[in-house]
């Protein structure tokens with residue numbers, strides 16, 4: 001018995017030594033290349049323990065290095081792998097725009113055995129991504145958005161009706177997610193999910209499960225972003241496969257129904273069907289479904305974040321809400337309602353939304369992968385092929401060099417166009433050829449939701465409103481850990 005214990009202890013000791021040597025060797029990567037790397041990289045988690053153990057979000061973790069280390073770029077380790085955090089705004093411009101060809105891919109991978117995510121543009125790499133981006137871009141032009149706009153208006157009206165029936169404290173993000181789900185389901189899936197009708201319809205339950213706070217989501221999504229080489233072994237799914245199946249079945253049924261009808265719907269299904277017909281696009285139903293799911297997933301949660309955090313700011317700063325309301329009322333009169341044109345004439349509201357996305361960027365970090373050895377301009381330092389690059393959006397947005405008194409919610413800083421000619425530092429939709437494909441659609445639905453709400457209701461904070469917001473570590477998107485409970489009261 002004693003001997004067994006001694007042998008087990010010795011084996012454990014040997015394993016520990018092997019791991020120690022392995023990680024010590026891996027943790028010398030940046031030092032060997034003359035890149036500054038902070039101390040404190042631990043066995044196994046390396047610098048990443050706080051995120052891996054869900055004590056902080058990945059965006060706040062990157063911001064900590066950004067704030068504490070005054071270097072143009074910082075080498076860190078995640079599970080022994082080297083990652084380069086970019087802090088210099090001019091280098092960032094090179095990575096995202098000027099030398100994009102070296103950094104075309106994202107590091108994130110779609111997961112183990114999912115049927116549709118490999119067809120989603122967010123995860124695609126190289127020429128596959130390029131071809132698909134070119135295919136889908138024409139589906140989201142301003143002309144196409146204008147023709148889909150009545151669907152947006154219908155959903156905003158349903159939201160106002162819902163709020164009239166429920167003038168009370170509501171969790172703003174979940175309420176708003178009903179509207180964004182409605183808009184995106186109508187435009188991308190060609191269906192009306194009636195999100196405002198039932199509290200717990202099957203659609204709503206599945207929608208909540210997509211980005212909800214769960215250990216499954218947190219574990220799988222962290223692996224896909226930060227340890228992609230384990231994904232083929234552990235086979236996590238970025239999205240819950242049952243939820244994916246639910247949405248893909250809905251989409252395929254909607255597509256099937258379309259083939260038997262000749263009616264035009266002015267939604268994305270019609271647009272992509274048209275592209276398929278005219279441009280000789282080789283896209284089977286599964287790829288088509290991947291694109292629709294991509295639009296649904298990329299669109300609804302980010303847009304919900306932008307709307308709900310702007311409402312939160314309105315609740316905290318009533319005078320800002322009042323100025324935005326006055327502008328909206330004037331526009332309503334000038335254009336005879338919230339038309340497509342009216343929503344392109346909202347300078348003050350745009351400033352509020354920009355400021356809200358500065359402090360609460362819905363996706364608060366970006367990432368890329370170096371696909372060819374790249375020498376950092378003006379240095380001898382070479383970023384090796386396959387190195388992952390991290391871009392701390394939250395760090396840039398909260399840097400007083402770019403935004404004095406960064407904690408203060410002040411839409412006035414966006415009155416004049418930001419000067420990003422020599423370097424990038426404001427990135428709510430990313431930048432460069434791989435930026436957000438849906439920015440126009442996102443901004444349009446955010447603005448329509450906000451003007452519809454503030455011209456009918458006053459939003460105020462209540463005893464449950466968190467001040468300040470604490471970000472939820474189990475989500476890679478920016479979310480409050482207790483939601484955003486605020487009060488909606490009909491305007492007199």
Ligand code: HEM
Pocket residue numbers: 121122123133140294295296298299300302303306362363366367427428429430431432433434435436437438439441442443446
């Ligand atoms: C306020 C709303 C939104 C925000 C803040 C947002 C933000 C972002 C960000 C930060 C990225 C990564 C960009 C980069 O890596 O440089 C992204 C990518 C993307 N977004 Fe959005 N997004 C929003 C709405 C939408 C909507 C409505 C759609 C679809 C209609 C959409 C579709 C996409 C797609 C397809 C990508 C991947 C693009 C690619 O890899 O080429 N987004 N978004």
